[in-house]
Amino acid sequence: MKAVWAIDRLRTDTEREQAVDFVADLGCNMLVTNSATTEMVARAHKRNIQIIATVFPYSDDDFENAHPHSLQKMREFEHKVSDIISEQSWLRLHGESYRWQSFVLPRTLLCFEHPESQAELKKRVERALDIADGIALDGFGFANYYACFCDRCETLRKEASAQPPDLSDIEIMGRVSMQTLTDVHRLLYDHAKSIDPNAIVTNHVWPHFLPDEYIGAKYKLDYCTQTISWFYPPEWRLERVEMEAAEMKRLENPEINRFVPFIGIHDLPGFVRTPERLAREIEIALKYGDGNLVISRLNTLQKYPELARAVRDSLKK
Numbered sequence: 001m002k003a004v005w006a007i008d009r010l011r012t013d014t015e016r017e018q019a020v021d022f023v024a025d026l027g028c029n030m031l032v033t034n035s036a037t038t039e040m041v042a043r044a045h046k047r048n049i050q051i052i053a054t055v056f057p058y059s060d061d062d063f064e065n066a067h068p069h070s071l072q073k074m075r076e077f078e079h080k081v082s083d084i085i086s087e088q089s090w091l092r093l094h095g096e097s098y099r100w101q102s103f104v105l106p107r108t109l110l111c112f113e114h115p116e117s118q119a120e121l122k123k124r125v126e127r128a129l130d131i132a133d134g135i136a137l138d139g140f141g142f143a144n145y146y147a148c149f150c151d152r153c154e155t156l157r158k159e160a161s162a163q164p165p166d167l168s169d170i171e172i173m174g175r176v177s178m179q180t181l182t183d184v185h186r187l188l189y190d191h192a193k194s195i196d197p198n199a200i201v202t203n204h205v206w207p208h209f210l211p212d213e214y215i216g217a218k219y220k221l222d223y224c225t226q227t228i229s230w231f232y233p234p235e236w237r238l239e240r241v242e243m244e245a246a247e248m249k250r251l252e253n254p255e256i257n258r259f260v261p262f263i264g265i266h267d268l269p270g271f272v273r274t275p276e277r278l279a280r281e282i283e284i285a286l287k288y289g290d291g292n293l294v295i296s297r298l299n300t301l302q303k304y305p306e307l308a309r310a311v312r313d314s315l316k317k
C-alpha cells in the first residue's frame with residue numbers, strides 16, 4: 001500500500017474528487033479518509049485507488065447516554081487534568097510544547113472490554129464497509145495511554161493477579177491492557193473479514209501505549225501503520241527515523257500484520273518539512289516497509305506543491 005491519509009473532512013463532491021485525482025497523480029494507490037461516499041469510491045476505482053474509511057472509538061452523546069458505564073475511566077487526577085487541558089488549544093497542547101500527545105487525551109473513549117462497546121464498534125465497521133474498500137482503526141488506545149479504570153477493567157486485573165505467574169501490580173496492568181488492545185483489534189479484524197474477506201484492515205498506532213510503544217506488531221491487521229516521523233518539529237534526526245523503522249520491521253510478524261511506516265507532516269507555518277528531508281524519510285520508509293508507506297496529511301501535500309513533487313519523484317524511483 002502507498003497511502004495518503006486525509007485527516008481533515010472532505011466536505012464537497014468536488015473536494016473528494018480532487019483528493020482522489022491528487023492521490024492518483026502522486027503515484028499512490030490508497031486514500032484513507034473520514035469522508036468516503038459511494039461516488040468517491042467509484043471515481044477512485046477508475047483511477048486504481050482504494051478508499052479506506054477511518055473507524056474511531058470515540059464516544060458520542062447517544063452512546064454516552066445509553067451506556068455510561070461502558071466508557072473508559074481514568075484515575076481521578078487524570079480526569080481533572082483532562083478538564084483543564086480540554087480548554088487549551090490543540091497547538092498549545094502539542095506542537096508548541098514538543099509533545100506528541102497531551103498528558104491525557106481530552107476525549108471520551110469507549111472501554112473495549114464492554115459488550116456494548118464492542119457491538120457499537122462492530123456497527124461502525126459495518127457502516128464503513130458499506131461504502132469503502134477497507135477500514136483504518138484510529139484512536140484505538142487508552143485515554144491515559146496505559147489502562148482503563150472502569151469496574152470491569154479493575155475486575156480483570158484482580159482476576160489476573162490471582163492467577164500465576166506472580167507479577168507486580170504494574171506488570172499486571174500492562175499485561176491486561178495489552179490483552180484488551182490486541183483483543184479489540186482481533187475482534188474488529190475478524191468482523192471486517194466476515195463482512196468482506198477482501199476488505200483491507202489497517203490502522204495507525206495512535207495514541208501511544210506507554211507500557212509497550214511497539215505494541216503494533218501484536219495487532220491482527222493486514223497492514224499495521226506505525227510512526228517513523230511525527231508531525232511536529234523538531235524533526236527527529238534521520239538516524240532515529242531509520243532506527244525506528246528498522247526496529248518496527250524487526251518486530252514484524254507477517255502472520256499477524258505487515259509493518260507500514262507512517263510519516264506525519266503538518267501544514268502549519270513553521271511546522272512544514274523541506275522537500276529534501278521528506279524525500280529522505282520516504283526513502284527510509286520504502287526500504288523498511290517493503291515498498292509500503294502512509295503519508296499524512298493530504299492537505300499538507302495539496303498546500304505545498306514542492307512536497308507533493310518530492311513524494312511523486314520519490315515514488316517513481
Ligand SMILES: [Zn+2]
Binds near residue numbers: 071111
Ligand atoms: Zn474499562
